[in-house]
Amino acid sequence: MAQVISERRDVEFVLHEQFEVGNLSKNDRFAEFNKKTVDMIVNEARNLAVKELLPINKEGDEQGCTFEAGKVIVPDSFKRVYDLFNEGEWLAMTEDPEWGGQGMPHVVGQAAAEYFNGANYPFMMYGNLTHGAGKLVESFGTDEQKATYLKKLYTGEWGGTMLLTEPCAGSDVGALETVATKNADGTYAISGSKIFISGGEHEMVDNIIHPVLARIEGAPAGTRGISLFLVPKYLVNDDGSLGAFNDVVCTGIEHKMGIHGNCTCSLTLGGKGQCVGTLIGEENKGMAHMFLMMNEARLHVGMQGFACATAAYMYALDYAKQRVQGANLTKPKDGGVPIIQHPDVRRQLLTMKAYVEAMRSTIYYMGLLRDYTHVTEDAEDKARYEGLIEILTPVAKGYVTDRAFEMCSHAVQVYGGYGFIEEYPVAQLLRDCRITMIYEGTNGIQAMDLMGRKLGMKKGKVFMDLMAEISKTVAEAKEFPALAPFAAKVEGSLMKLGELAMHMGKTAMSEKVLSAFAYAHPFLEVTGDVVMAWMLLWRGTAAAKGLEKAKKKDIPFYEGQIKSLDFFTGCVLPVTEGKMEMIKATNSAIVDIAEESFIC
Amino acid sequence: MAQVISERRDVEFVLHEQFEVGNLSKNDRFAEFNKKTVDMIVNEARNLAVKELLPINKEGDEQGCTFEAGKVIVPDSFKRVYDLFNEGEWLAMTEDPEWGGQGMPHVVGQAAAEYFNGANYPFMMYGNLTHGAGKLVESFGTDEQKATYLKKLYTGEWGGTMLLTEPCAGSDVGALETVATKNADGTYAISGSKIFISGGEHEMVDNIIHPVLARIEGAPAGTRGISLFLVPKYLVNDDGSLGAFNDVVCTGIEHKMGIHGNCTCSLTLGGKGQCVGTLIGEENKGMAHMFLMMNEARLHVGMQGFACATAAYMYALDYAKQRVQGANLTKPKDGGVPIIQHPDVRRQLLTMKAYVEAMRSTIYYMGLLRDYTHVTEDAEDKARYEGLIEILTPVAKGYVTDRAFEMCSHAVQVYGGYGFIEEYPVAQLLRDCRITMIYEGTNGIQAMDLMGRKLGMKKGKVFMDLMAEISKTVAEAKEFPALAPFAAKVEGSLMKLGELAMHMGKTAMSEKVLSAFAYAHPFLEVTGDVVMAWMLLWRGTAAAKGLEKAKKKDIPFYEGQIKSLDFFTGCVLPVTEGKMEMIKATNSAIVDIAEESFIC
CATH class of the missing domain: 2.40.110.20 (Butyryl-CoA Dehydrogenase, subunit A; domain 2)
Incomplete structure (x- = not known):
């Protein structure tokens, strides 16, 4: 049967095979979150998402909110499901049970959040913001403020x-x-x-x-x-x-x-x-305090965009398998075939698959890093994890939402004319997804954050730490002969990114600061591309291990992982490297053009 | 004052300085369409668009159409303006006056259509389709069918x-x-x-x-x-x-x-x-006959997408000049400045400007080629012009609408949060524009048309003719020292495109046909990029000539043309060449991946 919202097998693959989240339970803080519990949590989240949140998504879109006589009326169906959601204690699932949370690892929370947001992201915003407000109270509130507000927020009783x-x-x-x-x-x-x-x-x-x-x-x-x-x-x-x-x-x-x-x-x-x-x-x-919430909020936004993309991919894949239209190019006389057989449709589906997988790993990894900061006892490690979160935040928000919108647009394209009709689900995903590129700091601001703040953090050490993490994965992948060529490509792009980062860092500190920032967004793009390639390589390694002991029914899944890697290193990275060349040349037209020259 | 819909100076530049359309009046068919008449026509079209079509665009979007008791009700305001539009004889402006047309050159009609579609493209669809139906009757109808239907259609009395x-x-x-x-x-x-x-x-x-x-x-x-x-x-x-x-x-x-x-x-x-x-x-x-209409319709669709993009650019530019937000990076203490001063906003605006200009030239050029087929007396020339129309149609429809949607999205981004609010105009343009990538043959089908049919037409002669036209512009541009470096870049990309076309043509004829078609869409993209670069180089040449005798007030406009060319050759073509490398490598993952590997 077709999967909805997200690919269940892939969610499990990331949690257990790529990130081995069961290991977290070796630490006291997460002792109760062994594999079995993690699976149960994700399963429950999925059930709630599929059975309750998803069915009211379209109604929410069509009915929308209204403003009458000073009152705001949300879609009729939301209240009942919102209460259900809060009864399940999902609003603050990663927070301290003392305040109404479930204390689960963030990486597991990401999996649950993917299902929730993929099912109904506008609905989820009520809880997300409430959680963020709670986090502020928890982080900076007085004991009195906490006593008054915190539990009410984390349990969803108040907004x-x-x-x-x-x-x-x-x-x-x-x-x-x-x-x-x-x-x-x-x-x-x-x-x-x-x-x-x-x-x-x-x-x-x-x-x-x-x-x-x-x-x-x-x-x-x-x-x-x-x-x-x-x-x-x-x-x-x-x-x-x-x-x-x-x-x-x-x-x-x-x-x-x-x-x-x-x-x-x-x-x-x-x-x-x-x-x-x-x-x-x-x-x-206030700004510093709010920034704590903003950073969390930015990661939430990355999740929202990604969740639109993964749901859009699931719909498009299902549609492409069902929709019969046109003959296979190699068998023109055999009559209509499902459109998944057409090369251009496959190109779009594999593009979506590769990006969705890479984005999923990236988004979950942000949660894993947060968990690591909580369980490590080594101050240096902790600082390193925090640095990785800092430098990856513009990717997880800015890059991910840019790509997510593109993936939603691919889904519309796979649906053809039906993609433009609101009766089908992908049009809404495209419309919903568009705001993720804007709010909590436009993606242009994310790009400036990467180039202007994150790149130079600790004199570049944070960026070097990121490079080192990617290099680890490259080294591991090289151990597998089937992966070595892909690892070499990722390594090549990584080296070029390193050189480019040095160059841009220097340019940003020079009198050419405006020129550097004119390329902040393209620089975010190439950084994001390399991060995606890293995640796909990491997955490839996990898949290679999986293949060694796979049952027959699991083989196509693992092989699909290698194909995503093959595709991304073969079809995306060469373009990424073209972009890197372009950025390095730092053409000055963007800065030099006179304001009056934009128009007569 | 800010321009709306389209950049008037640029429209005139394309008509008179790039394409010198006044020359058409040397032919009997277009004798009355000298420069003065052309300007008058465009001016009238602009007035009607700005004063009548544009003001009802939002109402049309908000009210929409309804279906009640078997009847379809269009937006209230449409009927009055539709009658006005038809009274002006705009519906079939390029058609034979005998049948209710105005007989004007197609290239001039494109300028008028840009204003009309940029002002209110959903409204214009009624007339566009009516015109297409009329064209079918004119082309294939019996005398009786013509007598019964044609004038009624071309005058808009019937739909x-x-x-x-x-x-x-x-x-x-x-x-x-x-x-x-x-x-x-x-x-x-x-x-x-x-x-x-x-x-x-x-x-x-x-x-x-x-x-x-x-x-x-x-x-x-x-x-x-x-x-x-x-x-x-x-x-x-x-x-x-x-x-x-x-x-x-x-x-x-x-x-x-x-x-x-x-x-x-x-x-x-x-x-x-x-x-x-x-x-x-x-x-x-029937299919062959309908294809005549389809090809015209495809060019119309390119126009529709482009018109959304140009209107979106005008709005974004105006907004960026008005909206004060944040300090200039080089003068952080001076307080808020219009966002057009921020490098990332300039990057987006210059991206939009360059593409909009290049698309405008491409779209008008399609009209000019049609006019050439009508005035030339040389059968070989006529065939060459028709071939150029054939091979450029997938670019003018597929490539242009892909980019147009991106440009609308840039406009939304420049508006920030306001871009997502329907009170502002760019959200609608983004939504409207999305269908242009789908109807009249999805852009995937346009890409297949280019690779599968057009590339091999007349054993590749048509493609060679296109290369020759581009080379002509390169040679002319090289005469201007200031343009020579840009001309060299365009020439470099053109040569690589030629090699790639040979390679893909062969691959498409081999047993690797599916692999070739998996890259049909990327191939359309790189072809389109080179066509855009060509048009910008051509414009650069016209601007260089203009600068030689320019009054002071005209200098920024001409310099802006050179900046678009500088930007495109410096920031887009290097990425294009990366894409060409990627296509040439023809990674087989898209074709090889098993259907079951798309999902577990």
Whole structure:
């Protein structure tokens, strides 16, 4: 039977054969998460995703959210499933059980999240943001703030958001104008307007807790004067019961290209009455605090984009096997065949397969690295893992969502005319996926982050650590004769990337800084390509091992892994190397062209 | 003031400086179309587009079409503007005045069409299809059919469509099941169901004429047994008045990702009563006849995609000049600047500018070639022009729409979060544009057409003719010292393309046919890249000439042309050459992978 959302065999392959996540259970923290438990968790997540989240995805898209008389109405079917989801304790599955989490490894959480987001990503946004708000409270909140809010957030009883953007402060958060004025009791009166607030107002939960970036009166301009506040929709009494409305007023919702099931709200704080917030973390350190959440959020966004791509691939593959149209080129007289036999369709399917697999490994690896930081006792190792997370974040967000959108577009193409019809599922995936390239820092900003911050971290040591990890996989793969040619290709691209990184790092520090940054995005692309190749090579090694003891029925799967590697090293890396040459030449037209020359 | 839809200066540049279309007026056929007249026509088209078509584009998208009680209701505002459009005699502007056309050169018609389609492409589809149906009648109709239908179609009094697709016959038209049974009076009773019929039913016009592909009872299977019929919605009496309803019943319309303003209908013919059609052209030659229309339609589709891209670029450029966000990297303390100053935004804008310019030239050139076929008296020249049209059609449809979609996506990215909001114009352009990659033959089919049919036409002579045209431009550009380095790069890529074409042609004729076709789409991409580079080099030459006598105010425009060329040869061609290497290596994974290996 056709698989939906994600390829189950591949999910298991990544968890157990590529990353051997069972090993995590050797550590006290994850002792209960042996292979059996991990499989059970993923299975349960899959069941919930397939049986509950997926069936309401289309309804969410079609019905969307509405704004009536100041109220935001989410799709009818969401409330029941949201309660189910929270009863299953999935919202904060990787968090401390003390606060309502399940304490599971992040890498396992990624597998569950893939099914959830692939089934219904607009729905999942409510929980994701709530989790992020909780994380902020856990990381920077006072004991009182934790006692008041944390469990309510992690269990999904209340909602959480993230109030950064204002009409004139998008990518440039430092330009924000929301003001916080200290009250006599130590709280703050908050006043301002925020836009693009996902899940900013709805009635699925009794209260919504808004982390808000604002400037305390008299604080410096720009990002250095921004503080973070917790602003509940309803004030909370000392006994935990809900008090007065806190004047967080929704003034409208956006009509968007996709993610219709999630409401994108404009909120006015303290516009009519009193809006009270409490400082969270230190004064004027709001940006730094929020960045913690932003980094997690960026990884979530990578997951969202990837989940659209994997679901799109599953649909396209199934369609290509079913849809009979046109004869096989080598047997023109035999009549119609399933379109998976046509070379151009196979090209698109194998492109999707290779990228989806490589992205899956990358996304799960981000979780694994996080788990490693938790279980290692070696400070140097811990710092190395954290560095790898830092440098791979722009890839896992920026590169992955760029490619994910392309993969969704391939799926539409495989469907042909039906791909453009909303009755079929891939059109929505394409529309939903498009925002992942924009929010939580546009992919242009991810690229600047890689070139401007991450590349030079610790004088380049972090990037060298990444190179070293890839080299390890190359060395291991070379042990397998069947993989050696592919390993050599990955190694070749890796060496060129290393040289290019040195070159671009220097250029970015020189007077040619603008030229360097003009190629930040292409540089992210080639970095991402090499990371994908690395992951496919790593998978190839795991597949080669698997083949040594495979039962007959498992052989096609393992062989498929080698084919993805063959395809990627043969059809993508040569183009990547062409891009590297191009970047290295650093043509100056982008910087030099006069503004008036863009148009007469 | 900001330009909308298209860059006026650039349109004039292509018409007069690159292609010198005024020269066409030296021929009798186009005697009245001197420069002044051409400019007047384009100006009028622009006015109508900006003042009438553009303002109803959003309404068309939001209101869309509805299907109620068997009737299709198009957006409210369309009827008035459709009548205006037809009063202006724009529907068949390049056709013979005898039949209601204006007889203008195709290249001039392209400029007008760019404005119309850029302003409101879903609206334009009604007229485009009507024109195509008229072209069929003109080309293959009997005198009686012409007298009955042609003027009504070319003047837009009646509508026209194109009934090919059936649920099991999409790309494989030969699989269709609609049947035609000969009546005693020589007409045919038509019976079958068609889907995806643009403008298949609506009430903006009194009658709709459907060219229908069907199989005469007893005719061979596949494409060799298909005939073409004219089936009016209402039968036409001898005096031209409308007679009985002809049982063409709309059974529903599609809910699509884009082009909401155009109704996509399912039609049942002869389901309840009698549906009568008349044969047009020869029995069993329906596919060949329809192909004439298909080729024109493919060029229209290229225009549609391109028009989305050029409008998207205009919006993005305007937005990037207005939107203040973040500091200039070289002046971090100066505060916010328009985002056009940020290198990554400039990269995207220059990418869009270069492609839009190159696509504009390509699309207009297709019109110019058509005009040349009409004015040349040399049979060999005529054949050469026709060959160039043939070989460039997959580029003008397939390559152009692929890139156009990417350009629309860049525009969304430049808008940031606002790009995803339907209140702003670029989201719709992205959604509308997506279908252009699919209909009138998916871009995969365009790629197969290039590699499988066009490359080998006349034993490769047609492809050689294209190479020769490009070489001419290279030679001319080399005369300008400032252009010589760019010319050398274009020449280098052209030589490599020539070698690759030889190689792929041979591979396609060998037992490795599937491998060759697995790279048909990448081959279309590199061919398209070289064609774009050619057009930009040609423009560069025209700009270099322009600079020699330019007034100060014109200099930035001309310099911008050289910058596009600099960018494309420096930032795109190196990647193109990487792709060529990749294609040449013809990795076999795409063909070799077992179907079961796509999934466990």
